[in-house]
Amino acid sequence: MGLLCDFCREQRSMVYCRPDAACLCLSCDRNVHSANALSRRHLRTLVCGRCNSQPAGVRCIEENVSLCQTCDWNGHGDSASALGHKRQAINCYSGCPSSAELSRIWSFALDFPPVADSNGEQGLRLSINENSISNCSDSPDNGRTVDLCSAGGVNNLDIIDNLDTWIGSSSNSAVAMMPCNADQLAGPVDLVTPKLCCTETRNHEICKDDGLNEDFNVDDVDLTFENYEELFGVSHNHSGQFIGDVGIDDLFEMDMSAANSNCQGTFTAEVESMQAACSHAASADSMMSNPGINADPNLCFSTRQAPSSLSLSFSGLTGESSGGDYQDCGMSSTLVMGEPLWYPPGPESSSFPTASRDSAVIRYKEKKRMRKFEKKIRYASRKARTDVRRRVKGRFVKAGDAYDYDPLCQSRSG
DNA sequence: GGCTCAAGTGAGACCACAGTGACGG
DNA sequence: CCCCGTCACTGTGGTCTCACTTGAG
Helix, strand or coil, X not given: XXXXXXXXXXXXXXXXXXXXXEEECHHHHHHHHCCCHHHHCCCEEEECCCCCCCECCEEECCCCEEECHHHHHHHHHCCHHHCCCCEEECCCEEEECCXXXXXXXXXXXXXXXXXXXXXXXXCCEEEEEHHHHHCCCCCHHHCCEEEEXXXXXXXXXXXXXXXXXXXXXXXXXXXXXXXXXXXXXXXXXXXXXXXXXXXXXCHHXXXXXXXXXXXXXXXXXXXXXXXXXXXXHCCCCCCCCCCCECCHHHCEEEECCCCCCCHHHHHHHHXXXXXXXXXXXXXXXXXXXXXXXXXXXXXXXECXXXXXXXXXXXXXCCCCCCHHHHHHCCCEHHHCCCHHHHCCCCCHHHHCCHHHHHHHHHHHHHHHHXXXXXXXXXXXXXXXXXXXXXXXXCEECCCCCCCCEECCCCEXXX
16 A cells, blocks of 8 residues: 555545555545445545555644554654644544545545546435544444435534534534643554543443444544645655554443543543553564463453543454554554553552453453454455455356346345 | 264355466567 | 566455364263
């Protein structure tokens, strides 16, 4: 993946499709993801403005550049001058939004270039789902979905505004401004904070253990940039060293057992303390691959000192979650650390049952083993084509031949 | 404990075809 | 060294088949 669209190899890539692991221009993005209902559910986000290969998770206001977690870390974590840079989270989207709709989602992008649509349609459907706004999870089904029938482009803003209510914070009022300091090298933990502030109406839905969707909120973004070039046109090419970035949405599972009305401040404080604890950790892979280190992501830690007795656990490394999954989603690799980092000082932390610990290690090893068989899509274009190919008993058929399964319309020709 | 059988599980094959890379001119 | 044409190979997903595992009798 690089500067050019992975599909057409002509246009500059602008969005990153995580399920396809592909960087696409807006035109190909629409074409590819309008192929069928499944592809429309792919969550996409901006491509990192520096490395041009990873999905951007935050926007650096100072530099007017979208950054993936790695570049964000490299750019802000080790540079004294960059420590004070404010950053904002970037949402994902699904469906086939028009350029105007994209501009609404990413309000800082005021001038999206027109999207060439081979079908001549305008804004087929913009599906903004709760998860897609809040994170980059691959499982949009679990979130509420708002279908913005955007042909007329009417009321979309209203609906988006309503999303703020769902998220529990207005894009304007509660945008996660993220000052960077030395204790926040695990910067993306900032991205966790909004999710931790989930509202009453949705926290149960979010916090349930649904496998891949132990995700986190990224608040809606409402940055303002002068023009399109500021958003997409600048490639700084000083990404420096890469460290694997781990997606927190694949790692987090939240279990909020108490009322959440007052959880925001509490959780924010807790997460910040965790950030500090994690800031000096080594890379996740090195830790996880070391059998001598108890790095079970399922290990739970509780915020015992929190009035609401909130607890948090990590169980995202399922068989379905690949390295790419947690690489993509803005979670510092340091968050996949060993148990000691996760346990806040306190009586409980030293009395973690050995049996539970052993079983946790076993679970982790099993999941890690499963992960090795994760299928990685190497050619998004082939997948896109296969996704629309007709079959007979699961086998591809020649174009024009009789088929019994059509992915596009789920119909059978007999 | 050893054997047989049914049920459950998982891996691999199959298909078409556009994309990819190697190779020679 | 570069360009172009040719050709063999690759990868993609849903379904089926078969080998293997597990549990009961």
